[in-house]
Amino acid sequence: MSQITLVLPYLLPLPEFAPDLVRALQTPMLASLLARSTAHERGSAPDTSLALPHEQWLARALGLSPEGRPAFAAAAMRGFGLEPAGGTWFIVSPAHIQIARSHSMMTDARHLGLLEEESRALYDAARGLCEEIGRPLLYGDAGTWFLRADDWAGIGIATPDTVAGMDLTDFVPRGAAALAYRRLQNEVQMAWYTHPVNTAREARRLPVVNAFWLWGAASDPGPAAGNLASTGVPGWLRALSNRHLDSPGALDGALAQDGMLVVGSLADAALAADWHAWLQGVQQLEEKLFAPLHAALVQGRIRKLRLVLSSREAIAEFTTTAMAQRAFWRRPTLERLT
Template identity: 65%
Template sequence: MAHLTLVLPYALPLPEFAPDLARALNTPALAALLSRTSSHAQHRTGEAVHALPHETWLARSLGLEREGRPAFAAAAMRGLGLDPGEGNWFIVNPAHIQIARSHLMMADLRQLALSEDEGRALFEAARPLCEEAGHRLAYGDAGTWFLRADAWTGLDLATPDTVVGMDLTDFMPKGDKALPYRRLQNEIQMLWYAHPVNAAREARRLPPVNAFWLWGAADTNAGRHSAMLTHAVPGWLAALGGRRLDTLAGLDAVLGQDAMLVAGDLAEAAIAADWGSWVMGMQRFEEQLFAPLLATLKDGRLKRLRLVLSSREALLDLSTTGLAQRKFWNRPTLARLSA
């Protein structure tokens, strides 16, 4: 019998919305999984964070952490068929930065809907500027590039999902090492401002790609983790795993061995505070994940299920087994979503 770890970013609602959202859910299987457990723990983040709880958890679980920060770049490169070799590599995400009332703000990268042709064209435009500055730029996919900058070690950079919707002033790197980064950012912004890709996107009422976000620095040659499966996650995260699932149907095929599944279906709705869509996403999880996995625990096909649910502020880590599900005296409840 196998063990499965199910990681669901944004499956914990924010505390101020949690009671109402829990009442709106019709998820009896999830309630049983949350209530009848063999272990559980909840962790809350501090105020000044540079990675979300699930990102920190993944970095530690996969051994991809450097100085307390996720160090995903080299492993993601290998997952996308690139050889990082030596040097200090960063993940580069093309981005849209907009002016709010009093500050700059980065939009959710998922909303860019950048095609391969668009990503490749913007990459080829930016590459000469990077090379002139002494940095190699490598292409992974439309929204996931990599920059080698050996002299930029120590830059204090946050993950893109950490900064989305926030005041970017609080997350921009500071100090002497940040000056070359900002200079390169400005040069590429000016180049992309009049690029045909952005003209075409604006004609289709899509946000222009007017900046890039740098993060995930790593100098290790760690590879992908073949036992990790992913569904509906950003390109860098999919690259860390061994298999991408187009659908969550047919989970029986992955229950024969120990595995981890990261499903990012809830991210866009939660980031946008679209709680109606979030509830519908949780209902789909009930049908496609929670109910089938509860059944496999009860009939013995799955020995242990570990659930890792997170929000921007907290992470809930619990485990359950077939034996734990026999605790009939523990009434199934969604109370732990509100803890």
């Protein structure tokens, strides 16, 4: 029998929408897992200026930062087979920034649809500019590159999901090191402005890649992640995983031993505040994830299940067991989502 920790970012609705969304859900297995629990804890994240609650939780759980700082870069490099080799590394995320009259805003990177060959071409155009100023740039995947900048270690830059859809004025880094970062950003933007990749994307009415977002500073990859599986997550988090599931339904291997499963399929809808799509996503998880997990608990294939749920503002943990699921006098309810 195994012990499983299931991390579900964005399954907690925001308070202003929670009552209506919870009433619309038809998820009896999720209701049973939440209501028939042996432990329940919920709280607001003390500071979400640099990372969302689930990102802070992961940083602590994976031994990368006791304070919950999003220090993912070095560990993600190891997942891509790259050697951090000392120094301070950042994750570089190609991005599309929209400029409005009063503010600028970064689009959710999931909407870029950046192909591998497009990313490689943009990476090649940026690499020379980075190396000219002594900043090695390494390639991970289409949405995940890595930059070494030891003297920028103090820059506090938020994760892409923290800033997606928000006014970037509130997240622009300050200080001398930040000035050098913005200078490099401007040079790369100019190199990409008329790049054939962006010309072709514009012709196909796709968002152009007109900026990059630097974040996740780390110098130590930390301990190995252990048995960590993921599905529907960004490339940097997939790189931290031992295995990536094609869908939440591909559970059999993940349930065979103790471990953690991160399911990121609700992020797109939640960040876009598309609550109809969010409801559909939760209903799909009921069939592909919650029902199989409930069955595995009742059948004794899982000894203990911990659920870690979050929103942009809060995080909640629930622990349940086979014995707890037999407590028929506890009515299954989704009230704990509100």
